[in-house]
Amino acid sequence: MPSSPFSIPKHDGNRPSRILLVGPSWVGDMVMAQSLVQVLRQRFPGAEVDVLAPAWSAALVARMPGVRRAVSISAGHGRLELWERLTLAHRLRGSYDQALVLPNSLKSALVPFLAGIPQRTGYLGEYRYVLLNDTRRLNKHLLPMTVQRFVALGLSKDTEPPPDVPAPRLEVHAANVQYALTELNLDADRDILVLCPGAEYGPAKRWPTEQFAAVGRTLAGQGWNIWVMGSAKDGETAQAVCDLVGPTAVNLAGRTSLAQAVDLISLARAVVSNDSGLMHVAAALDRPLVAVYGSSDPGFTPPLSPNSRIVSLGLKCSPCFQRQCPEGHLDCLLSLAPDLVLAQLAELLPDLDAGRPMIAGEC
Known part of the structure; x- marks a missing residue:
């Protein structure tokens, strides 16, 4: 967990005045x-500081304080598209003193x-x-x-990495x-619970629809609006939750x-x-957050906010980092009850009534 204040020694040598970050292709990594x-x-x-980023993420980069601008590249994830990279490189000649390449791929x-x-x-x-x-x-x-x-x-x-990093x-x-x-004709006059039931990586990172819905029903019963968010690929799952x-x-x-999702x-x-x-x-928006972990490791990519809580059963078989459950049971998620999430929400929101979740068919 990050600590505050975060401090590092100032640079004593030649100072780069123009820095290009080559950003990752995943939303979460780009935020980090x-x-x-x-x-x-x-x-x-x-x-x-500019960020070279996939075109889809330019709006995300625009919401990152400290970044001057996004330099968009339309080359698809995992695709070389050498001509486009050559054209972009020609345009960027003489523009930067240092580039920091965050992905580990050759093409990046x-x-x-x-x-x-x-540099x-x-x-x-x-x-x-070369x-x-x-x-x-990398250690x-x-x-x-x-x-x-x-x-x-x-x-x-030669700098010892600090034990904590800024969130x-x-x-x-x-x-x-x-x-x-206005565009989406949404009402923000009541408390809003955002549910994010998708995960691009695969099913072994997705808490079941019924569990998400149980949390949503509990807060809907207390007068909250429930917004279910995700990509187009999550549309069917999101509709099932709704x-x-x-x-x-x-x-x-x-x-x-x-x-719009960020906003x-x-x-x-x-x-x-x-x-x-x-x-x-x-x-990163410092919203009260409960993050559910199944096959992934909360120690590797945790939510970096003191206003967050992590729920994970810590089974012997997890984290396995697999897209599909290699054991065929998905117990790390199926056995994670909505009550556990509601209890963590209650810690973040002391005035929340985290009572028994409603079950299907109840009024």
Whole structure:
């Protein structure tokens, strides 16, 4: 868990004044990259920090304090698309003093190399020896968390990584929030519970629909609005949750842009989510959050907010990091009762009545 205040030594040598972060392709990882932005702005006061990011994430980068702008690349996840990278690199020549390459793939290091950025920092991997000239060896025991690994790239090689890192932050603007409400015809006059039942990685990270709905029904019975959010791929699951919760639930999965999802989550009085990108968004917005973990490890990618709680059964077979349950039973999620989540919500919201969840068919 991050501590405050976070402090690192100022840089004593040549100070880069223009820094390019090559960002990750996952929403959650991109959110965690904001911690690195904070470190760079503290280490190099006055430096301009840009983020090279997939086009879909430009709006997310725009909500990261400390970033000047997003440099979009439309090359798809896992695709080389060399011509596009060459064209972008030509456009970026002479624009930056240092590039920090957060992904470990070879293709992610191509643009900084082709653009001739003088200092190119990243972890060894995928034969990137030529592409990077400031290489680091990743010590997974010293840096067990993804966010720690990102932050360490912003420090010099001889700097001992700090035990704590600054929590990622996202900022929204009231005009954008109001625009999202108007566009989607949403009511924000009552307390809002956001449910995020999706997880891009696979079923072994998804708490069952019925359990999400049980939490939603409990708060709906106390007069809350329930917003169910996710990507278009989560639409069917989100609708199933809404059907079980009742008429106060709104299915927003696939109906919002990523920017709108961030802006709307900022209105939530509470969020319940699987280990997903939207979980990290909620944490970075400092919304009261309960994160449900099944096959993944809360010690690797936890929500980095003191206003969050983690629910995990800690079975012998978990975390397995698999997309599908290798044991065929999914007990790490099926056996995780809604009462456990409601109890954590009650800790975050002392005035919440976390009573017995309603079951299907109850009024």
